Amino acid sequence: MSASLTVVDHPLVRHKVALLRDRAAAPATFRRTMRELGALLLYEATRPLPLAETDIETPLERGRFPTLAEVPCFVSILRAGNGLIDGMLDMLPDASVGHIGLYRDHETLEAIEYYFRIPDDIARRPVLVADPMLATGHSAAAALSRLKQAGARRISFVCVLAAPEGARRLAETHPDVPVIAAALDRGLNDKGYILPGLGDAGDRTYGTL
Numbered sequence: 001m002s003a004s005l006t007v008v009d010h011p012l013v014r015h016k017v018a019l020l021r022d023r024a025a026a027p028a029t030f031r032r033t034m035r036e037l038g039a040l041l042l043y044e045a046t047r048p049l050p051l052a053e054t055d056i057e058t059p060l061e062r063g064r065f066p067t068l069a070e071v072p073c074f075v076s077i078l079r080a081g082n083g084l085i086d087g088m089l090d091m092l093p094d095a096s097v098g099h100i101g102l103y104r105d106h107e108t109l110e111a112i113e114y115y116f117r118i119p120d121d122i123a124r125r126p127v128l129v130a131d132p133m134l135a136t137g138h139s140a141a142a143a144l145s146r147l148k149q150a151g152a153r154r155i156s157f158v159c160v161l162a163a164p165e166g167a168r169r170l171a172e173t174h175p176d177v178p179v180i181a182a183a184l185d186r187g188l189n190d191k192g193y194i195l196p197g198l199g200d201a202g203d204r205t206y207g208t209l
């Protein structure tokens, strides 16, 4: 697998992923857990970000303390990416957010784009792309190509479940993009669903099953 794939091996993350997998989880539980995972995965995804010393006055004295040197830009792959972005925004509410609308053609499994709106200054910011599911990798690879065309340079990809097929595709097509996943699953079924997986993340988030 790609050297740039990080599978977050933390008991709390593993616990939350197991809750998402449960077919009995209602959309409200699913959304809340996805949001929590957005915050937990952001913790790992922001590890390489540079810090800058900032003047801060505590109640007792002045000092210089490290804060993030740049506020990142988040990019949601619609629809399901929004579930993770909510938790990422809980942690970094000043981040700007771009949206890329993509859905999978159910026959070819190719990604079809229907929306693209990103902040103008994307080239100057670290970019964190969020989509809970990395299955064949077509959607993620297409989103990353579009963002690079638009000038994005320092990009990471955050997902909940990665299939080996998707992780391989990203390592081949975008070897410069680190991938942070909460779990690496076994593979894909003949319809391109991740196994053991959690089902269709967009449908489970928004109750459109």
Ligand SMILES: O=P(O)(O)OC[C@H]1O[C@H](OP(=O)(O)OP(=O)(O)O)[C@H](O)[C@@H]1O
Pocket (backbone or CB within 6 Å): 077, 078, 079, 080, 081, 102, 103, 104, 109, 111, 131, 132, 133, 134, 135, 136, 137, 138, 139, 140, 166, 192, 200, 201, 202, 203
């Ligand atoms: O790696 P891939 O094989 O491309 O599959 C992953 C994509 O499939 C899901 O989106 P979907 O197409 O179901 O759209 P939705 O979020 O609107 O339901 C998921 O959220 C990813 O975007």
Ligand SMILES: O=c1cc[nH]c(=O)[nH]1
Pocket (backbone or CB within 6 Å): 080, 133, 135, 192, 193, 194, 195, 197, 198, 199, 200, 201, 202
């Ligand atoms: O298992 C999968 C694969 C792609 N998209 C999903 O939402 N789930």
Ligand SMILES: [Mg+2]
Pocket (backbone or CB within 6 Å): 200, 201, 202, 203
């Ligand atoms: Mg879907």
